Amino acid sequence: MSTAVTDRTDTSSATSRADEVKRLERREGWKRRLPILPALIFTILVTQIPFLFTLFYSLTNWRLDTPDPREFVGLENYGALPDDKFFRDAAWVSVQMTVMAVLFSLIVGTLLAVLLDRKFFGQGFVRTLLITPFLVMPVVAGFMWKTQMFNSTFGVINWFINLFGFESIEFATRYPLASVVVVLVWQWSPFMMLIVLAGLQGQDQSVLEAARVDGATSFGIFRQITFPQLRPFLELGTLLGAIYLIQVYDHIEVIVGGQPGAKNLPFYIAQRSIGGGNRFGLASSYSIIVVIASIIIANIGLRVLSNLLEDDS
Amino acid sequence: MAEVRYEAASRIYPGSEIPAVDSLNLDIEDGELLVLVGPSGSGKSTALRMLAGLETVNEGGIFINDVDVTLKPPQDRDIAMVFQNYALYPSMTVAENMGFALKQSGVPKAQRMEQVREAARILDLEPYLDRKPKNLSGGQRQRVAMGRAIVRSPQVFLMDEPLSNLDAKLRVQTRTELADLQARLGVTMVYVTHDQVEAMTMGHRVAVLKDGILQQVDAPRTLYNAPVNRFVAGFIGSPAMNLVDTERIDGSLNAIGLPIELSPGVAAAVAAQSEPEFTVGVRPEHLAVGSEGVDGEVSVVEALGSESFLHVRVQHQGGETIVVVRESGQSDIARGDRLKISINGPVHIFGADGERLAD
Numbered sequence: 252m253s254t255a256v257t258d259r260t261d262t263s264s265a266t267s268r269a270d271e272v273k274r275l276e277r278r279e280g281w282k283r284r285l286p287i288l289p290a291l292i293f294t295i296l297v298t299q300i301p302f303l304f305t306l307f308y309s310l311t312n313w314r315l316d317t318p319d320p321r322e323f324v325g326l327e328n329y330g331a332l333p334d335d336k337f338f339r340d341a342a343w344v345s346v347q348m349t350v351m352a353v354l355f356s357l358i359v360g361t362l363l364a365v366l367l368d369r370k371f372f373g374q375g376f377v378r379t380l381l382i383t384p385f386l387v388m389p390v391v392a393g394f395m396w397k398t399q400m401f402n403s404t405f406g407v408i409n410w411f412i413n414l415f416g417f418e419s420i421e422f423a424t425r426y427p428l429a430s431v432v433v434v435l436v437w438q439w440s441p442f443m444m445l446i447v448l449a450g451l452q453g454q455d456q457s458v459l460e461a462a463r464v465d466g467a468t469s470f471g472i473f474r475q476i477t478f479p480q481l482r483p484f485l486e487l488g489t490l491l492g493a494i495y496l497i498q499v500y501d502h503i504e505v506i507v508g509g510q511p512g513a514k515n516l517p518f519y520i521a522q523r524s525i526g527g528g529n530r531f532g533l534a535s536s537y538s539i540i541v542v543i544a545s546i547i548i549a550n551i552g553l554r555v556l557s558n559l560l561e562d563d564s
Numbered sequence: 565m566a567e568v569r570y571e572a573a574s575r576i577y578p579g580s581e582i583p584a585v586d587s588l589n590l591d592i593e594d595g596e597l598l599v600l601v602g603p604s605g606s607g608k609s610t611a612l613r614m615l616a617g618l619e620t621v622n623e624g625g626i627f628i629n630d631v632d633v634t635l636k637p638p639q640d641r642d643i644a645m646v647f648q649n650y651a652l653y654p655s656m657t658v659a660e661n662m663g664f665a666l667k668q669s670g671v672p673k674a675q676r677m678e679q680v681r682e683a684a685r686i687l688d689l690e691p692y693l694d695r696k697p698k699n700l701s702g703g704q705r706q707r708v709a710m711g712r713a714i715v716r717s718p719q720v721f722l723m724d725e726p727l728s729n730l731d732a733k734l735r736v737q738t739r740t741e742l743a744d745l746q747a748r749l750g751v752t753m754v755y756v757t758h759d760q761v762e763a764m765t766m767g768h769r770v771a772v773l774k775d776g777i778l779q780q781v782d783a784p785r786t787l788y789n790a791p792v793n794r795f796v797a798g799f800i801g802s803p804a805m806n807l808v809d810t811e812r813i814d815g816s817l818n819a820i821g822l823p824i825e826l827s828p829g830v831a832a833a834v835a836a837q838s839e840p841e842f843t844v845g846v847r848p849e850h851l852a853v854g855s856e857g858v859d860g861e862v863s864v865v866e867a868l869g870s871e872s873f874l875h876v877r878v879q880h881q882g883g884e885t886i887v888v889v890r891e892s893g894q895s896d897i898a899r900g901d902r903l904k905i906s907i908n909g910p911v912h913i914f915g916a917d918g919e920r921l922a923d
Contacts, residue, residue: 300680455649455651457651458654459650460647461647461712462642462653463639463666464617464645465664465712466665466668466669467640467668475653475656476655479656480654546787
């Protein structure tokens, strides 16, 4: 009899205790969420809502150069994409430009990082100097290279070529894509260098010493010990670099203008809409494609990256 | 198999006036396990790294088998080193870690694998050959680091505090395994540790360093029975030797109220020293509790089961000092008890300069 009574009180007090714990946990959850809420709302306002508008526009035939009202056309814009040669060309340029710029800046950045990752007098000064290209505004960088480096009459590169008796070349016109890639690599190598340098300096010194005692050469140590450890950093550089470089606009505008050989998707989208094309519905559908492609690439990249990081911890 | 010789070898770090290792002279015999021991900053690791070729030798020289290796890079010295944090190659499997050095010297893969398997068998690592270091326990990692050294059969093994990252129980076990392995392989080994128990239990000879200067190198027992100076006396032994500063009065010495009996040689040395200051050292096991002696009060009892250490507060030259007394077996003495202690063993006398007075 008495046991039964005790049992019941125990259960009821246990339930109220569980409720209390749940309530406290909920409160703790809100304590953590609340401070981030303003930033979250702001982000939704400036990114997600415009995105939804773009999605809506991409389903219309909205253009500014005719007085016709905006009409809903469904997936018509998307259906026309595969036959749109200009879109296909721009997409191909985007791929080439991003891949080349990321790859070369990664290689140059890694080489610079390896050189910087040793103690010498003036190391900090040299590092700051090497970072400066990354700090230059894209438009300024574009103008600098266009007028002072590539120009056939005044450019430094052509002056150099002339020294060896070769004819001047108007680089930006003859090799538009390569010209843009060179400037992108110049600007983005410091970024890659910083990421790789972080990886190099995070290395356990005694592991490198052990490899030296084990008889490995400097190059052998880099290839067999350092490089495998750098992989997550190279992946991070690739991911971040790709996300930024796929959106390049300024350099193209300044250096080569609307030349077809170096017209990537963002540039083409701008051209078809605010840049005079005025076909906002169509350009919106391009944008959606770019967003989807970027998300897919970023997701694959992030997954590879997080697998690697997990693998190492 | 090799002999190692340090000849007045010094290491002065850039920007520092004081040498980290100061004209070290040391002869290590073939097949010997020599332990370098000292407190942190004593230069013991630096001395080892000089032998490895990881630190520049600023003065003097280092010889392996009478070959001058002072200026040779690590890879040309035919040595293997085990690091405190093991320094395993994180991106390689256990087998690749162990075979790394052989791969660098161009040993064909089949032979390499055979040697790796042999070393893995000795160290019980066979089931783990395909694992990465991060999937191993601390003790297993330590064994891989050992294995990496064994596989190469180098001239000299260098150990830089290889057991400090293991927990206490595993450390004691690995300590004996390591000493056994060294004896079985018959290799020359230089072993660095800050733990004097490790030094005493493992070393054929032990070299004690302080502030970059070699204090004494001797067999563990000699080091314990006849420390050359005050520092070695206080450093070797656990718990430490009781060291009491005292003054010469009428040609004789007195510590904690007990007259010190001196052999004729020591008595002469005591009389010959111009300063009256001396240090008297008595190990805890050479003090006894009994019916005679000086009065003291027990402040702490450390009961270890097989023995007990009594911290006894006694009067000494107008002040108070605490001496540690070893009682074998289990003791009923408790804090606050009053008792009498006397000396029943050898006494070490150190002069004003800290040097041992000759017997």
